[in-house]
């Protein structure tokens with residue numbers, strides 16, 4: 339989903355006025371030089387001004403960073419914008435829920451800026467949202483708490499993000515949420531003095547109403563966007579296209595009308611009361627971060643509710659109501675037994691220990707917000723990360739030996755092969771029973787039927803770009819096919835636009851290919867972002883020792 343930036347971003351008083359590229363080059367080279375000995379492995383995503391690439395240390399393949407490339411030949415006017423983004427990220431680099439800024443340089447030969455960032459090896463948050471469904475309450479709460487914690491830190495440093503949305507919330511393999519993309523961020527408080535903002539920026543469905551119409555306070559505007567993210571997490575859809583008077587869905591919310599319609603019917607009553615406090619048109623009355631953190635939905639221990647439900651059903655008593663129920667929408671009180679079990683199955687085992695809000699120390703999953711899946715400590719002292727990926731929406735199945743080689747990834751010849759190629763954990767993948775060439779043809783036909791436009795990759799590469807033409811906002815995704823040891827993996831990655839639209843399109847394409855999608859489950863090993871077989875993993879750990 340494209341972001342809007344009506345007035346462009348200007349440098350604020352808190353920052354240097356230098357506009358030179360060399361100033362950008364100097365802005366914080368206090369880390370390793372990611373040049374010699376580092377290899378570009380693959381493209382992680384596409385940004386507004388260029389690609390974001392995965393760069394791996396050839397000496398230690400477990401050392402990886404993300405390199406955001408800004409193509410100055412194509413975008414000569416963005417020097418100042420990019421420099422500002424890097425400076426702000428540098429100010430914010432000491433928080434577990436913010437993508438850590440590492441370095442920046444101007445690559446003269448290529449005429450590009452390169453910003454080096456901590457690599458988030460767990461994909462994007464939107465990848466965890468099932469379209470039109472959302473995710474289990476407990477999981478949504480886990481991510482939302484981290485989002486609010488990260489935002490609290492950003493605001494404490496006097497910075498407004500201004501483009502909070504699931505596509506800009508990245509995850510690590512341990513399910514740590516990392517706020518990223520500070521391309522629209524700005525300083526709103528400097529030396530204790532706060533200023534109102536007037537740049538109309540953000541992404542329409544997520545933007546607060548006042549941002550479109552008047553000077554606005556920074557913090558309530560970001561809080562509003564978090565509210566829309568919460569709707570997406572809980573309902574798998576957005577509340578409205580834009581918070582404006584010509585949008586019926588927004589008017590209904592403002593007038594408390596039609597709350598029997600989606601997305602609200604999918605959202606529990608306690609969550610709805612939190613959303614009421616956050617999505618308040620009046621920024622002065624809108625819940626602040628402290629109020630959000632004190633709200634019953636935010637503090638509630640849903641894992642205890644889950645255990646209660648489990649006991650109830652294991653006794654054969656189908657009583658899902660009463661004091662110990664999950665936060666469920668009023669309209670869904672009469673849900674079927676199956677529905678409740680779906681909720682239970684979708685998350686961690688109910689027999690696991692029930693962590694409270696403070697039960698997870700930073701030694702475990704690295705955050706002090708309540709991790710709903712207890713991190714299991716191993717004999718060697720390491721921990722197993724909370725594994726939310728188990729509520730597989732489209733997790734690859736039946737891949738028991740998959741170490742993707744350099745040539746299969748499709749890197750250019752100038753890049754050095756690296757045996758430990760990484761794939762971002764992603765739910766928008768599946769394995770098929772037919773050869774790669776055949777499945778590509780099938781994807782083309784499926785997309786044609788669905789009315790999407792398909793562009794083939796250059797030089798006969800196993801890559802397609804699919805433009806979802808039906809949607810108002812331009813959304814596209816890239817389909818890559820990998821063949822390995824008789825297995826064929828179809829990997830879909832959002833390239834541009836709305837994450838939820840992409841997910842819907844993915845589901846539609848996968849359904850069309852239903853006859854050839856692998857059914858049986860198998861070992862899909864992905865550790866530290868590596869996709870490989872058990873044998874290859876053991877070799878790797880020997881090498882590390």
Ligand SMILES: Nc1ncnc2c1ncn2[C@@H]1O[C@H](COP(=O)(O)OP(=O)(O)OP(=O)(O)O)[C@@H](O)[C@H]1O
Pocket residue numbers: 341382383384385386387388390404406437455456457458459462505506508518519520521
């Ligand atoms: N640190 C990172 N680790 C892993 N993937 C990343 C990282 N940074 C960016 N990406 C991937 O690249 C994509 C684009 O990055 P980013 O959003 O920062 O670019 P942008 O130019 O700001 O794009 P936008 O058009 O959304 O404003 C992200 O959606 C994500 O998939």
